[in-house]
Amino acid sequence: MTEGDDLRLVEALLFAAGEPLDEAQIAAHLPEGADVAAILAALAGHYAGRGITLRQVAGKWVFRTAEDLASRLRIEKMTPRKLSRAAIETLAIVAYHQPVTRAEVEEIRGVAISKGTFDILLDADWIRPVGRRRTPGRPTTWGTTERFLQEVGLASLADLPGVDELKAAGLLDPRPASVILGPGTVGEEDDAGDETGDEPLGDDGPRPTRATRAD
């Protein structure tokens, strides 16, 4: 088997699978010792600038149509999923602050979250419970799903728009502002994680890579 054959196989595999495949799944079809990363890189290179591109979403590989063709591909006008302002804000807070509790989301928004808001995001399979905070009451913590990354086409949470800047600005901290800025707290209680750490939910699959966590 030549290397070209392996490339063809990976191409066919990703094409036939339809859904994103991780490197282990791809490697399972290749001869022992095949350089999966190199093959994927070569394949991605081959499709660069074409109508189809090989992309990494949520850590997995998948073929997608090129973004710039969006307007010409749209056949009938799609009705985009209408999210309320509250839902979008909540989604953003969960995405950037995960793992985050519901109370922390409310703290950031400064208003109670209506039940429907969380339900919509859960229903869309964009957020999911990821564990429990090790604090009194052991509140559930929330994070985004693989589905979310797939739908917005992000390779990982680290690719959320502007995440690095926000983190550098210290704006990714879900604790109450008074606690964060209160006397003697700034930069001192950063390692409160011992008491307020999170425990993952049972075997809920691998947790998404945390983009940021500032506690």
Add this chain to the structure above:
Amino acid sequence: MTEGDDLRLVEALLFAAGEPLDEAQIAAHLPEGADVAAILAALAGHYAGRGITLRQVAGKWVFRTAEDLASRLRIEKMTPRKLSRAAIETLAIVAYHQPVTRAEVEEIRGVAISKGTFDILLDADWIRPVGRRRTPGRPTTWGTTERFLQEVGLASLADLPGVDELKAAGLLDPRPASVILGPGTVGEEDDAGDETGDEPLGDDGPRPTRATRAD
């Protein structure tokens, strides 16, 4: 819009389409006067010899994975299954009494062995014919295979626990072995082969070491 863009669009269109598209459907996405046939030909040429090919099916165009890769796109999933009691008992009797004829196994079990039971053990490559009994009808005698030893994690048949050990482990009736198996069975009547001796099958390799014989 360049011709290359049209090619990319057709590529993305055929990729995302849920069914084969005819040239009219494709043309509907292209600027007036675009040479659909030429674009399709160029695209087909581009995919020639790759893992994906552009093909014409019943006059419509569709991407398909290359046919020669079909067998490698298959995923084999192993479903482990436990043996039936009849099969395990048969296997155990063959292991302990080998070389043993099918009639003898039935005699020991006190019940006829279905063909399926033997076939499963043969298919799993756990038992094999090892010779023929020098009795009327010259019935085939059976023994266990290397594969069987690997499956149960034994280095050799000699490592198969003896009757005494089974008794100690509570796997046999607590009465003395002599009562269970009749006097002088364990390791004593091994050489009764003078009258009912076995002849090995052709060049079927060395006969397995007998661990115990209790008949």
Add this chain to the structure above:
Amino acid sequence: MADEEPFEDPAPAVDPATPLVVALDGYEGPIDVLLTLARQQKVDLAKISILQLADQYLAFIAAARRLRLEIAADYLVMAAWLAFLKSRLLLPEPPADDAPSGPEMAEALTFQLRRLEAMREAGTKIMSLPRLGQDVFERGAPDGIEVVRRVVYRVTLYDVLKAYGDQRRRKIKAESYHLAASTLYSMDDALKRLNELLGQSIEWKTLVSYLPPEIGDELLRRSAVAATFAASLELVRSGRIELRQSQAFGPIYVRRLPEDRQ
């Protein structure tokens, strides 16, 4: 596409010229109101005048109250907090050890506003990412990967040993289990003996005298007494004999009924 997302509808506009236009309905809580008011200052949120903001908010709430609008509690809590903050900022007094100073409170509020603003912008950015099924498309009709399921049988040494043991045990039971012969004196024996002996006499005799004489074993003897007594009752029931006992635990006498009374 961003322009299709409803979140792009801005929060209710507060006209800088007439800042007291009250419309609480569209706001997502007091912080949202504050953020909207802060935007009017048209400076970086980090440099916002908290004092000015507090005034604007308090005026906003006061106007709402004048109009007898129903105001949710959290808006009022915020108003109270801002009034307190304002007093702290205007009349600096040494705070108690654990109480935050006015500037610290102001900083906390600024942080909260900046954080919410950041999240709001992040939400906008997320929603304007090319979306799967709207802007970017997945494979429409994947050929699919054939999944071949193969049954593999597994067996462990324990399975084999246990099966062998079970099998042997069953066979042993089938071959050798039989009821041990009873060594006790049975009622059948007693019936037979009584019938034979009573046939010869119609005199009253003790029941004990009908016991078999050769019994030495205590257990056997007791079984003979019980069986003979039971047999005597059976014979009374069938009208063959009669029994007599004059006192409790006294000897039991037995005799055959005369033929005419049977």
